[in-house]
Amino acid sequence: AKEDAAEVVLQVNGKLRGRIFVRFGASKEELENAALSDPKVQPFLSGKQVVKVIVVPDKLVNIVVR
DSSP: OOOSEEEEEEEETTEEEEEEEEETTOOHHHHHHHHHTOTTTHHHHTTSOEEEEEEETTTEEEEEEO
16 A cells, blocks of 8 residues: 655755654655754744755655855
């Protein structure tokens, strides 16, 4: 049986900060927006500059901040 949602790991600077479930095949933009707006990730982004967002579809989103 195949699931209809992928568990995507959210990371900030390579450290696990949360997980979200999205449909398989979600676009990189959708994943990036979902990760940046996730309430568990927000505290780690406040007051910092987002340098880069690395998206591996259906697997993970890593937000690099400085």
